[in-house]
Amino acid sequence: MPGIAFCANFDGRDAIWMIRRINGSNVTLADIDNKAVLVKHEADLEECLENKALQFMADDRYNGEIVFQDLPEEYQKETVRRYAYVREFLDSDDQKRSKKKLEKIIKTVAEKIEDDTPPAWNTFNNWLNKYFNAGCRIKGLYPNDPKKGRRDIRVDPRVREIIDQSVKLYFKNSQMLVSTIHQMVEAKVLKHNLSNPDDLLAIPAYSTVDYHIKKRSYQEHVKGRIGKNAARYECANVGEAPETSRILERVEADHTPLDINVLHDETRTLLGRPTLTLLIDHYSRMVMGFQISFEEPSYASAAMAIGNAILPKKDLLEFYGVEGDWPAHGVMEMLVADNGTEFWGDNLDMAISEVGSVLQYAPVRSPNYKGVVERFFLTLRTGLIDSLPGKTNGVGNGSDEYIAQNEAKLTLSEFKKIFLTWLVNIYHLEPHGKAEKSPLDLWNESAREFPVVEEDAKRIETVLLCSDTRTLQRSGIQYENLEYNSDPLRDIYRQEGVVELLIKYSPFDIGHIYVWDKLNRIYIRVPCVNYKYAKGLSMYAHKAIRKRINTARKSYKDNVILQRAKVELFGDLESLHDRNVRKKSQATAKKAARIHSLGVEEFSANTILNDPAPVVIQNMQAEEATDDWEVW
Template sequence: MEKIISREKVLYQGRICEYARSVSTDKVQIYDIANRAYVVVEIADLQSISRASIIPEINKKEIDRDEAELSAEMDEAKRRFDVIRQCIAEEGSLKEIVTRVSRRLGLSKPHCYRLVGDYDVNAGPGSLMRYRRGQKKGACRLSPVIESIIHDCIKTEWKGPGADRKKVHEKVEGMCQAANLPVPCINTVGKRINSGKTAKELTRLKSGKKAAADKYDARPKQLKLKEPLEYWQMDHTVIDCIIVDEQSRKALCRPWVTLIIDVYTRVVMGYYLSIHAPSSLSVAMAIMHAVMPKRDWLKSLGADDIAYPYYGKAKAIGLDNAKEFKARCFRYASDKHDIRLRWRRVRTPHWGGHIERLNGTFQMGYVKYLPGATLSNVVLRGDYDSEKEAAMTFSEFNVWFARSINIYHLQEHRMLGMSPHEKWLESYTDSAGVLCHPPLLTDAFEFFVDFLPEQTRTISPSGLVLNKIWYWSDDFKPLVGSKKKFVVKYNPLSLRQVWVRDGEGRYMQAPYSDVGLPDITLQELKLIREKGKPAPKNEAEIFEKILANRELVNSAVNATKRLRKVVETSKLSTGIDIAQMLDEEKQTQRPKGGLDYTQPIIPYEPEE
């Protein structure tokens, strides 16, 4: 199990320190090498130093194996050949040679007389190979004509619920009698049925794919896991509760959540709540929430009563076959950061049983008691009007959901015999009772950007254009004129900047070419480009229409639900979230000097 080890180098406030010990779920003691003092700090304030420079590479020796190994019979023949050759070399009469062979091989003398007689120096060990008597295994006594009839009858008659060997035999009997051929018995036909197809295939032809899968597919009761962060499961689900918008308090929509559970501890490592449908952004935000310490996120919620000390990078993630889980950007980022992706087979939800059960736990154990709950059961819902009773805004629901997760972590889990929080602490507490922590990400910003959605673009003297919006950075100058297409990463909730990956895997940040334009979301951009509406002529008209939509929602009482959802998303994206937090962290690392075009323009005071 990976964990931060004693005296491991970490970075704190720009100084290299050594990890000493963990003192609580969110604090550790480090040794400040420069000041020669021990300091207790929060785990979220530390940065990891790559272990690549201190952990030697292990040279793996390749073991050469022969492609074709000798069979057991050939091994035995070789052993007997060597014994007989040695006995003959010792000289003596035939009787003496046979006696020595019998004693050394543990065989009877008559048998050894036959072996010595079969011994042939020129033929080698093959002269002593044993051969079975009688009919060879798999040999068929029936004529090829009858075999062909049986095979054809199996193909045509073994279908549907009424398929059985009696039905097939009756068909074989009729065809053989018509051809004046001997009729094979029913047991022979039964053997051909069983030998020609597997039991699963026979069940599939008789009862269907689902019945065959239910009967023969492997369904282990539990995964054999040894430690936290070894295997996660991730999935999307829509919440069975309607929320209202912040402006008019009218029914808006049912929010979506992307949940990630650590199967070993049953801890919810992270999640992402949104009012837009799942996408690559949902995956990136959920994973980033899971791997990072959550101090700043809890501050943004304003809920001091919530504890969320779980973080770390998974070794493997179990997923269904959703499009965003197979996106190129997701697979690239997972390979780069050594996260194995395991997609389950189509229409097999039991392979994601832990995350499916977690979804059900929150829907039936928590959400159904909220005002505006839709309730999946029509009988239970009755005359309850979910839209009319809806009362919680997205921000309020966000805090409520975080508290519900916190309650879940502190309640006893039936399969664990303890709470998920206790299981987590137990896993990161050694035999001496000393608490430790999982390793930190080496570069959290790059990790997050790797998972963002992407497109490819060429860079012209004017910059690059994405979604008909121009971006520029001075870092583009060496790339201008190149015909190569570069990967461009973008955040659908904030289009004010993009990140361009160069040939060496590093990212260049590029803001709007016109730094005075407002930040917008991809949803707002798509709304004004729908079919049947006049397309905007230029970049300025795009932003003019988006701002007009925002003003419409703020002033109109009867704005459409869809428009309110889009504008609500833009409001939420301007709040504190993981993407913005990491972006601000990246800005602080910029070299001094030059202008930062991502910041708003501050006008000069007029001279008097």
């Protein structure tokens, strides 16, 4: 059975082996000292046991590796008492063990140590046998009280078979109760008794059935009751955490919905629970960057957090008025992410490669592989969010009278400032895990030995924008039913004609895109032809507008209808806020938050582009000045 240890000589090496796994007739063994693993056939182990080449650690003759000092006090006293009799025998002239001699020794020792309950001569003889069988070691005299009694349950074999068959149903995802299993066993036994009145079987007690269930291993219990994946995670060999020796060697990334409800910055209506995307340095435990918004976990939210992680944080701290030192920045050597769909895709692969990092995916259902970032989420929950108004307690926890939505008092911006203050002035200044120094000290020490290069903000922003390919036509580039064109793009058309080009875009602002000029190897910023409509509009809001237009069966080419739909959509959102602010029971407005792109910021406060202000004429076609464009 897994978990049993024994001493044996395999491959010319004496070692203590533990049964790790049993797969049919093959038994996987692990050396508990050097972690060596080998597989033995069940017949080979039985042969070793018969030849006494295998000795179980818990055998009476060996008593495992327990030492005298580790025994309970009453066991120590009993061992000393027994050894007093054995020592007297060892000091005698001859080693013969006759009844007369042993009784004489017992009488002498009992008077000497004032033993009121001396052993019988045959008990004393058993002590001597155990002592010599243990190699003349005192552990042969250890009391074996836990091993007393019958090791098996006195149950008819036929009843035991019924119990074993019924117990299998306990280890199913349906999670039957022990009482239900006992009733099933009782019914089967009664059925046998009714059919065989001359061969009645005793109905086993509830405790007997419970014993057969509990003697199964914990791994079997979790696997059967909860599931294979839970058992794999719960009983897997966690092993040692990946070792890192410097900052930026390994950075872990993950998403989590925050356990707090926040309000709209302007209307103070309830928005709900924002999502946190976070990157943390494995070596120093310093947070590299984050993104808190109502955007669902996606490439866009991941890219914003990565950009925040790579670039300096001075402008961000100044924007929120937070004092403190947050020196984390730079391109990580390896970015470890989970298997969420937001991390799987050509966009992120391309972006990480262009930045100069390597993207590694954690094994499926293995949160321990990203233990540092998972631990941070727990610290954030217990160290900060638990003390804030509007926190959630989880389903089934807390008072029935506590309604988290009605207790929300902080706006999204207020929460961000509190989070930044806690992060910079508390979390980064305290040691975490097994570290003896704070994340700030560890980062600064490593940065002095391995200086970090400051990346260009515009280059990082361009790299982390979403990527796609579109065909350049005479009218420009069409993307999501919007036309993009400019004089530099027309120059490319005159040179290349109809050609497929790489484009970059921000899902939070479709007012412009970037087009890769293969000839000059530069990105050209191309505005939307209908710039007045698209400026500052997110892709999510644009699709919501398109859906409204399609529902109304309007032509998608009618730009006037587009603008009317935009006015109607945002007008409805303001009405929603006005209605909700007057309600006693608040309702979340996460959809409105996504349309407004709440929580989404630039990579850096100084990365602000001066967008052109094109003239919109009756047919909604914008004319750009020929010299008003930007090349990166």
